[in-house]
Amino acid sequence: xxxxxxxxxxxxxxxxxxxxxxxxxxxxxxxxxxxxxxxxxxxxxxxxxxxxxxxxxxxxxxxxxxxxxxxxxxxxxxxxxxxxxxxxxxxxxxxxxxxxxxxxxxxxxxxxxxxxxxxxxxxxxxxxxxxxxxx
Amino acid sequence: xxxxxxxxxxxxxxxxxxxxxxxxxxxxxxxxxxxxxxxxxxxxxxxxxxxxxxxxxxxxxxxxxxxxxxxxxxxxxxxxxxxxxxxxxxxxxxxxxxxxxxxxxxxxxxxxxxxxxxx
Numbered sequence: 305x306x307x308x309x310x311x312x313x314x315x316x317x318x319x320x321x322x323x324x325x326x327x328x329x330x331x332x333x334x335x336x337x338x339x340x341x342x343x344x345x346x347x348x349x350x351x352x353x354x355x356x357x358x359x360x361x362x363x364x365x366x367x368x369x370x371x372x373x374x375x376x377x378x379x380x381x382x383x384x385x386x387x388x389x390x391x392x393x394x395x396x397x398x399x400x401x402x403x404x405x406x407x408x409x410x411x412x413x414x415x416x417x418x419x420x421x422x423x424x425x426x427x428x429x430x431x432x433x434x435x436x437x438x439x
Numbered sequence: 440x441x442x443x444x445x446x447x448x449x450x451x452x453x454x455x456x457x458x459x460x461x462x463x464x465x466x467x468x469x470x471x472x473x474x475x476x477x478x479x480x481x482x483x484x485x486x487x488x489x490x491x492x493x494x495x496x497x498x499x500x501x502x503x504x505x506x507x508x509x510x511x512x513x514x515x516x517x518x519x520x521x522x523x524x525x526x527x528x529x530x531x532x533x534x535x536x537x538x539x540x541x542x543x544x545x546x547x548x549x550x551x552x553x554x555x556x557x558x
Contacts, residue, residue: 321548338447338558341480341520348540352548435547437445438555 323434325349326357329364330438334379339367342439343385350392357433358389359426360418361400365407368399370415386416400426441472443550445543447557449481450499451492456485459556460502467510475513475546476503478535480557483521486514488532504534515542 327346331338349356360368367386374381389395397418404410404420411420421429430436444463448455463473478485490500507514514535516526521537531537547553 323548325544325547337480344519345479345540345543349544351541352544354544354548435553436555437547437553439447 322353322355324355324357324432326359326430326433326436328359328361328430328436328438329367330362331367332363333367333372333383334374334377338439339364340382342437343382345437345439346389346394347385347392350394356394357396357398357429358394359398359400359429361403361426363403365399365403365409365414368397368414368416368418369409370413383415389416398426398429440466440552441474441550442466443546443553444473444476445553445555445557446476446478446482446485447480447555450485450490452481453558455556455558456482456499457497459554460499460506462554462556463512464506467506473510473512474550475515475542476507477543477546478514478516479520479540479543481524482557483516483524483526486516486521486532486535486537487526487530489530490532500532504532507534517543 327342329339329342333339346356346358368383372381372383397416399418399420401420401422411418444459446456446459450456459476463476466473485499485503487500492498503514506512516531516535516537517540518537521527528537
């Protein structure tokens with residue numbers, strides 16, 4: 305029993321376990337809070353030494369587009385945080401090819417280095433994961 | 440099997456909370472375990488003890504409390520998401536506890552499946 309886990313003895317059980325965690329970002333960065341709060345989970349996961357991947361698809365690709373200016377909507381521009389992920393050893397970033405193309409974007413429009421996968425490749429990558437969290 | 444559950448939506452606005460509850464209940468009835476339900480985004484509102492739905496409607500907060508008590512489920516509310524939305528210990532329903540996002544990652548590591556309910 306541990307205080308921190310409300311009596312469920314997780315901490316000991318999970319020590320040394322490395323799972324494949326995938327965070328799927330599907331939503332535009334502003335308009336809803338999903339992207340911002342989703343990124344918080346990604347940052348916390350880094351502290352658990354898991355095998356973390358980030359995926360951007362649908363409007364989620366806008367999260368990592370360069371040159372975001374949010375002053376006019378009085379919301380914090382949190383896009384610089386994606387550039388800091390490398391410092392947390394989160395380096396596996398993937399973008400769905402079709403989502404980029406549908407929006408007239410290329411990798412040159414993105415503020416981080418990513419691997420571009422088509423839908424079939426993305427499906428294979430997802431199937432390999434232990435935990436998929438989608439925001 | 441051990442199921443972790445993540446609830447990401449407000450309790451009456453969206454069906455996610457209802458579906459998560461029905462899923463947890465059904466899993467337990469089938470002999471599975473649900474060690475923890477984690478509430479994030481507007482899902483933190485599931486824990487407000489100030490919730491008073493009309494009498495002819497289901498009481499989602501009480502339903503979680505009852506299920507958790509009967510089956511020893513750890514109901515965890517994300518502290519950052521909760522503070523942003525005005526959920527604090529002083530209005531937290533009994534049976535819930537406020538803690539960090541590490542509790543979500545931990546249940547992801549520990550459970551056999553983590554099931555996400557939300558948009």
